[in-house]
Amino acid sequence: MAYNHKDVAANRPSRLTSGHRMCAGCGAPAVARMVLKAVKPEDHAVIACATGCMEVSTFIYPYTAWTDSFVHTAFENAGATLSGVEAAYKSMKRQGKLPEDNHTKFIAFGGDGGTYDIGLQSLSGAMERGHDMVYVCYDNGAYMNTGIQRSSATPRFADTTTSPAGSVIPGKMQSRKDLAKVMVGHHLPYVAQTLALGNFKDLYEKAEKAIYTEGACFLNVMAPCPRGWGYNTEDLMEINKLAVETCYWPLYEVVDGVYHITYKPTNKQPIENFLKPQKRFKHMFKPGNEWMIEEFQKEVDARWQELLDLEAMTNKAE
Amino acid sequence: MTEDVLNNKTPINDLTIGGNIYTAGNAKEFKTGDWRSITPVFHSDLCKQCGLCFPVCPDDAIPVGKDGCRGDFNYDACKGCGVCAKVCPFKAIEMK
Amino acid sequence: MGIRERLSGNEAAAIAMKQINPDVVAAFPITPSTEIPQYFSTFVSNGQVDTEFVAVESEHSAMSACIGAEAAGARAMTATSANGLSLMWEMIYIASSLRLPIVLSLVNRAVSGPLNIHNDHSDAMGVRDAGWIMLFSESNQEAYDNLLMAHRIAEHKDVLLPLMVCQDGFITSHSIENIELLEDDKVKAFVGEYHPEHYLLNEKEPIAIGPLDLQAYLFEHKAQQGNAMKAAKKVIAEVSKEFEALTGRKYEFFESYKMEDAERVIVCMNSTAGTTKAVVDELREKGEKVGLIKVRMFRPFPAEEIAEALKGAKAVAVLDKSDSLNGAGGALFEDVVSAMYTNNIHVPTVNYVYGIGGRDTTTKEINSVYSDLNSVVGNDKVENPYRYLGLRG
Numbered sequence: 001m002a003y004n005h006k007d008v009a010a011n012r013p014s015r016l017t018s019g020h021r022m023c024a025g026c027g028a029p030a031v032a033r034m035v036l037k038a039v040k041p042e043d044h045a046v047i048a049c050a051t052g053c054m055e056v057s058t059f060i061y062p063y064t065a066w067t068d069s070f071v072h073t074a075f076e077n078a079g080a081t082l083s084g085v086e087a088a089y090k091s092m093k094r095q096g097k098l099p100e101d102n103h104t105k106f107i108a109f110g111g112d113g114g115t116y117d118i119g120l121q122s123l124s125g126a127m128e129r130g131h132d133m134v135y136v137c138y139d140n141g142a143y144m145n146t147g148i149q150r151s152s153a154t155p156r157f158a159d160t161t162t163s164p165a166g167s168v169i170p171g172k173m174q175s176r177k178d179l180a181k182v183m184v185g186h187h188l189p190y191v192a193q194t195l196a197l198g199n200f201k202d203l204y205e206k207a208e209k210a211i212y213t214e215g216a217c218f219l220n221v222m223a224p225c226p227r228g229w230g231y232n233t234e235d236l237m238e239i240n241k242l243a244v245e246t247c248y249w250p251l252y253e254v255v256d257g258v259y260h261i262t263y264k265p266t267n268k269q270p271i272e273n274f275l276k277p278q279k280r281f282k283h284m285f286k287p288g289n290e291w292m293i294e295e296f297q298k299e300v301d302a303r304w305q306e307l308l309d310l311e312a313m314t315n316k317a318e
Numbered sequence: 319m320t321e322d323v324l325n326n327k328t329p330i331n332d333l334t335i336g337g338n339i340y341t342a343g344n345a346k347e348f349k350t351g352d353w354r355s356i357t358p359v360f361h362s363d364l365c366k367q368c369g370l371c372f373p374v375c376p377d378d379a380i381p382v383g384k385d386g387c388r389g390d391f392n393y394d395a396c397k398g399c400g401v402c403a404k405v406c407p408f409k410a411i412e413m414k
Numbered sequence: 415m416g417i418r419e420r421l422s423g424n425e426a427a428a429i430a431m432k433q434i435n436p437d438v439v440a441a442f443p444i445t446p447s448t449e450i451p452q453y454f455s456t457f458v459s460n461g462q463v464d465t466e467f468v469a470v471e472s473e474h475s476a477m478s479a480c481i482g483a484e485a486a487g488a489r490a491m492t493a494t495s496a497n498g499l500s501l502m503w504e505m506i507y508i509a510s511s512l513r514l515p516i517v518l519s520l521v522n523r524a525v526s527g528p529l530n531i532h533n534d535h536s537d538a539m540g541v542r543d544a545g546w547i548m549l550f551s552e553s554n555q556e557a558y559d560n561l562l563m564a565h566r567i568a569e570h571k572d573v574l575l576p577l578m579v580c581q582d583g584f585i586t587s588h589s590i591e592n593i594e595l596l597e598d599d600k601v602k603a604f605v606g607e608y609h610p611e612h613y614l615l616n617e618k619e620p621i622a623i624g625p626l627d628l629q630a631y632l633f634e635h636k637a638q639q640g641n642a643m644k645a646a647k648k649v650i651a652e653v654s655k656e657f658e659a660l661t662g663r664k665y666e667f668f669e670s671y672k673m674e675d676a677e678r679v680i681v682c683m684n685s686t687a688g689t690t691k692a693v694v695d696e697l698r699e700k701g702e703k704v705g706l707i708k709v710r711m712f713r714p715f716p717a718e719e720i721a722e723a724l725k726g727a728k729a730v731a732v733l734d735k736s737d738s739l740n741g742a743g744g745a746l747f748e749d750v751v752s753a754m755y756t757n758n759i760h761v762p763t764v765n766y767v768y769g770i771g772g773r774d775t776t777t778k779e780i781n782s783v784y785s786d787l788n789s790v791v792g793n794d795k796v797e798n799p800y801r802y803l804g805l806r807g
Contacts, residue, residue: 082482083475092487122474
């Protein structure tokens with residue numbers, strides 16, 4: 001169904017309420033709320049969360065900001081925990097222990113720490129086993145909850161508290177892991193990379209497809225962190241836009257192995273435009289560090305080209 | 319209200335076991351409006367109801383009616399981040 | 415009455431699980447418990463159970479999936495050993511803190527390192543403060559029976575705690591012994607159906623599980639767990655009585671073997687009790703006043719009852735199949751001694767750490783313990799209370 005953002009705002013209930021304790025201007029809650037708006041109003045959801053910012057600020061006893069059932073157990077196991085919930089649903093449904101009209105969707109949220117790093121094994125297991133669930137990674141590119149430590153999702157050269165930009169080592173020395181492609185390697189029916197852009201059409205549509213595609217699906221969603229990235233809080237949507245326009249964070253989906261890039265910038269912007277407003281990249285703009293921006297640009301270009309090639313290759317007529 | 323039954327004076331046997339909560343979405347009762355240092359002011363006369371601000375609010379503080387039109391801010395929830403004001407093309411939200 | 419069979423301990427556990435017919439089993443192979451999920455997945459493949467079997471990629475995920483399933487409103491079971499339990503460790507605590515009555519079949523094995531696949535109790539002792547009910551089993555029969563009683567205990571509204579049934583790796587798990595099984599319908603009736611009050615899949619009452627629980631609440635939530643553990647004693651006694659009425663097999667917090675006038679007493683758990691009973695019988699024939707306390711219910715610990723049972727003894731030896739490496743004594747020893755002390759009972763007591771990494775413990779060695787106890791009797795201060803049994807000098 002075509003996305004009508006006013007209709008979604010008016011008629012899809014908010015399944016993540018106010019009163020959570022995420023930072024002002026955090027990029028993650030709006031993402032989670034819109035993903036959940038893609039759940040049909042008549043359907044129930046069980047949401048699992050990895051330990052992280054989102055979990056510790058949405059369910060502080062005795063307040064939960066989730067209007068659906070919610071379970072958090074630990075940092076590295078949102079995939080496995082939700083596997084168990086989904087297995088229980090399958091089993092109980094089969095045995096007639098749940099009403100026939102109980103339609104429950106299973107959605108996990110994890111930050112990049114809980115997804116790319118400590119939770120990767122649990123995620124991989126859950127995806128490989130094909131549980132009917134969607135795992136949503138809200139990628140803010142570092143362990144923000146513990147105070148901005150580097151993760152394997154942290155971009156190269158970024159200044160974090162465990163990859164500080166020092167006089168000898170200029171920030172994180174390694175490149176980002178490409179998690180969406182790792183997930184594609186699991187041959188899932190649906191994998192997509194997205195973020196909140198404009199009226200959230202891309203995010204909503206991908207969430208809807210992921211939720212209503214049978215089997216294990218994965219969404220990688222960039223969710224900026226004003227504190228960790230060091231941009232002006234109100235610029236959230238501008239940062240998202242720049243990530244897309246510079247091809248730092250390409251929007252694409254992979255349906256049964258076939259790549260579709262869902263947005264191709266007409267004028268690809270230079271990566272400086274994305275890096276410049278963020279304090280974590282500040283050192284890259286010091287005289288003598290031009291090479292860092294060049295290297296960064298090269299990497300973005302190579303990854304974008306790879307994506308274009310994959311799209312061309314997987315869409316080739318038989 | 320949750321706070322009337324579960325608070326830091328509640329006797330042990332009256333607290334839910336395991337920290338479970340059986341009233342989903344009760345965080346709505348928890349006010350985060352006092353986090354604000356700056357406040358968005360909605361100028362309804364300038365608003366064209368384009369809807370760009372609806373989804374960006376991290377705190378669900380922009381109420382949208384069944385007619386698809388927004389109302390004034392929920393100041394109990396708004397943390398004053400200013401993201402909505404920044405995306406408004408019509409200057410209908412002013413940060414004060 | 416009952417069905418006479420010959421089964422290994424692992425087979426007995428798997429058959430108990432089949433008769434219980436849980437909604438979800440999530441497990442990962444590890445020696446010596448591997449056979450349990452193997453047998454069980456055959457039952458699943460052949461449609462003999464209604465269970466959803468989740469072949470997880472690790473024990474951490476096994477316990478995580480059991481937690482998810484149990485929280486969802488299902489009955490969830492798993493099995494593991496040694497390092498598998500160690501890998502679950504984080505989730506073991508979370509399972510009990512979320513008050514989820516998961517049942518685990520633990521086939522005891524030495525925890526690495528160095529790597530060893532044989533029996534001792536170091537795995538179980540590593541989780542003794544984790545808030546799980548822990549039942550130990552001397553034989554395949556006891557492992558089977560304890561599993562049949564497990565859900566009735568764990569799911570009781572006054573309890574709501576996870577439960578593990580322990581048996582000795584290889585010694586029990588792989589030895590084929592006679593066993594009496596209950597008929598399927600009797601197990602079904604005894605175990606009953608699981609109807610949790612609150613569960614994730616109830617769309618009419620969505621719930622939230624696993625909060626950030628700060629200073630104002632965590633203390634009370636932990637104390638609630640402690641209170642549930644205390645309440646479990648009564649429930650275990652009641653369920654065991656009901657089980658006895660059904661099967662004729664009597665289960666108490668611990669078995670008192672020839673304790674009426676016993677002066678020298680061994681306290682131990684699991685299969686070593688069988689070896690000890692043979693020695694007790696032999697010494698009794700010679701007129702020696704020896705006895706055995708075999709602890710079945712290790713958590714909750716029956717402190718008062720054990721102290722009471724030992725008050726007539728003149729010397730006690732507590733056998734620990736796990737070394738606490740603290741220079742002061744094993745876990746069971748510490749529990750027994752503190753139970754006696756707090757109940758104002760003062761019997762000279764020594765500790766033997768034995769059987770580590772599957773080291774055989776023979777009747778000869780148990781004999782030597784009873785004989786050592788002769789020199790402990792009457793001592794105000796016991797020399798060297800912390801000893802090894804069967805260790806090369």
